Amino acid sequence: MDSARPLIVGNWKMFGLESALKQARAVAESLARQPARARVGLCVPATLIERLGRALAGSAVIVGGQDNHVEIEGPFTGDVSAEMLEDAGARLVVLAHSERRGCYGEGDELAARKTEAALRAGLEPIVCVGETLAERQLGRTLEIITRQTTVSLPEALKGRAFALAYEPVWAIGTGLTPTLDQIEEAHGALRHAMVERLGDSGLAAPILYGGSVKPANAADILHAREVGGALVGGASLNAEEFLAIIRAAD
Numbered sequence: 001m002d003s004a005r006p007l008i009v010g011n012w013k014m015f016g017l018e019s020a021l022k023q024a025r026a027v028a029e030s031l032a033r034q035p036a037r038a039r040v041g042l043c044v045p046a047t048l049i050e051r052l053g054r055a056l057a058g059s060a061v062i063v064g065g066q067d068n069h070v071e072i073e074g075p076f077t078g079d080v081s082a083e084m085l086e087d088a089g090a091r092l093v094v095l096a097h098s099e100r101r102g103c104y105g106e107g108d109e110l111a112a113r114k115t116e117a118a119l120r121a122g123l124e125p126i127v128c129v130g131e132t133l134a135e136r137q138l139g140r141t142l143e144i145i146t147r148q149t150t151v152s153l154p155e156a157l158k159g160r161a162f163a164l165a166y167e168p169v170w171a172i173g174t175g176l177t178p179t180l181d182q183i184e185e186a187h188g189a190l191r192h193a194m195v196e197r198l199g200d201s202g203l204a205a206p207i208l209y210g211g212s213v214k215p216a217n218a219a220d221i222l223h224a225r226e227v228g229g230a231l232v233g234g235a236s237l238n239a240e241e242f243l244a245i246i247r248a249a250d
């Protein structure tokens with residue numbers, strides 16, 4: 001665990017064919033020429049994990065996947081286990097993203113079980129929480145994200161490398177972002193919930209901010225209190241934009 005260095009992770013979601021690998025290569029080449037202060041990862045569709053690993057061989061960029069089943073293997077057509085992601089070369093995995101919560105009804109208990117599965121396979125989980133716009137407007141943000149954090153983070157995380165990502169649902173893919181005060185307020189509440197839940201391990205793990213992180217707002221966000229990095233969607237598909245965000249943490 002290297003909590004002193006920020007963690008900046010690209011989440012490609014369901015985007016990316018062979019042709020997208022050149023963006024990842026460009027990121028890796030830039031980091032080889034000029035190392036970044038941040039640890040950098042790319043969480044790509046399962047179909048690209050092995051190819052990304054080959055494209056990035058010897059690079060500092062960490063390969064990751066998105067979502068994993070709770071079981072090692074079984075009759076679960078269309079699903080991928082944490083062991084399969086690891087076998088393909090992943091070291092990180094994004095879990096409980098609001099698109100999983102929203103599109104597939106995944107809740108906090110399932111998030112905890114998926115996180116345990118990721119740890120079982122030796123992956124570093126990035127567990128996402130965040131409020132909807134309606135919840136924020138009702139003044140329930142801190143209550144919602146505290147509950148999500150407390151239930152989604154299993155005890156098994158004690159002593160293990162992981163990250164929590166605060167991703168307000170209304171900021172994802174919209175170009176909207178919370179104010180820095182709102183980010184700091186949320187991250188402060190999350191830190192408190194993590195420490196309550198996991199003790200020292202909850203103190204050491206970074207809290208990433210995610211939701212419309214762009215080159216123009218990255219420096220402010222990355223230097224906000226209790227922000228230990230970023231989870232970047234759209235901008236991570238473009239090497240120039242992703243690199244600008246990575247450099248904003250230097």
Ligand code: PGA
Pocket residue numbers: 011167171172173174175210211212213231232233234235
């Ligand atoms: P965005 O996505 O950067 O495109 O808003 C963030 C995320 O969903 O992780």
